[in-house]
Amino acid sequence: MQNQEKQTYWTLLHDFLRRFIDLSEEEFLQWQPYFELRHINKKKVLVHKGEVEDYVNIVAQGLVRKYMKVKKGDVTLQIAPEGHMVHSEISFHRRTPSEVITETIEPTWLISISYQNLQALYDKFPMAEKLGRLFAAEMYIIKDKRFFEILKKSTREIFLDYMKTHPQMLQRVPQKYIASYLNIKPETFSRLKHLLKKKV
């Protein structure tokens, strides 16, 4: 990869971190070696069921989905585009075998930090502790929002809200994954798509 492209991803990481804490250019350069850039081909599994998740990943470019295999088929729990974090959270934090699978949908660049490096970062830089706390809070808020929506909203509302906030996803992601993520039956999903045309 061109150095220039790599630099873009590092800048993206710096911007991502600065959403939570003040981190100067010099400080960021001290943090950077703890992270790595990983290129993954399309449709490659990042973490298999039963493996212990070793990374926190931010999608720099591409798309990753997180799903579970159950009797009735695959259930998608997350579709992560650029700027989003994706990994097998419970496995990562508890060091237990993952119950979920993460897999790329497109060729993907990830900015990743390993479990070991993250602990080292926490120990070396007190500000990382604050970052970890604020970041966990944001993830919690996002999760709670999804949880609230699943329980409170109608299927139609869930569909329309998602399409409004994620307008390019229909072009990039197989429809069945979006339907599964929103917990909508494929037939219902096709029917709901007509709502989008009317609105335009």
Added chain:
Amino acid sequence: MEKALRQYVSKYADLTDEDLELIRTRIEVRELAKRQVLIHAGEQEQYLNLVVKGVFRKYFSKGRDEVITQLAKEGDLISSSVSFLSGLPSQYAIEALEPAIVYSLSREKVDELYALSPKIERLGRSIITELYLSKERWEQDHVQFDIRQRFVNFVHNNAELIQRVPQKYIASYLNIKPETFSRLKHLLKKAPLIATLS
């Protein structure tokens, strides 16, 4: 006060006596009557609460129904956490189901504590991470377990709450219709079934 606080904190971090003292001196002890509300929907959550005595339910209204999202007993945290962390109005209400006591830390005191001690900041990170993983756990459980399994798992892990909390609240928490819940209760009599899931 020491004991309940120390017990809770030790699950997440190895704090010094000085750190514990910093926390202890900032705690407000609040007593609630049965049915008293800790926070209404629409209010901004000002407190992080540790249950020392009693049982609470956290819920939101859906039309004429209420959906319970948490049942908390002694040793659990109860708070409208998203509102506490984001400053947004609470979408949930919290109510005591028994006469209760909570240890509460206000938002200002929590920020003060983070600034005073890196170990307390780490404790905060661990607690919030735990909250966040519990949401992930909830979602994964809903995906991989059917109603019957969720019921059996809950009973197995929360034998005490079954005795203390009205049945309709537990049914709501498990996202199970009250009729189905009554039917599932018969499973309880078949103890071996529960044992096999442990």
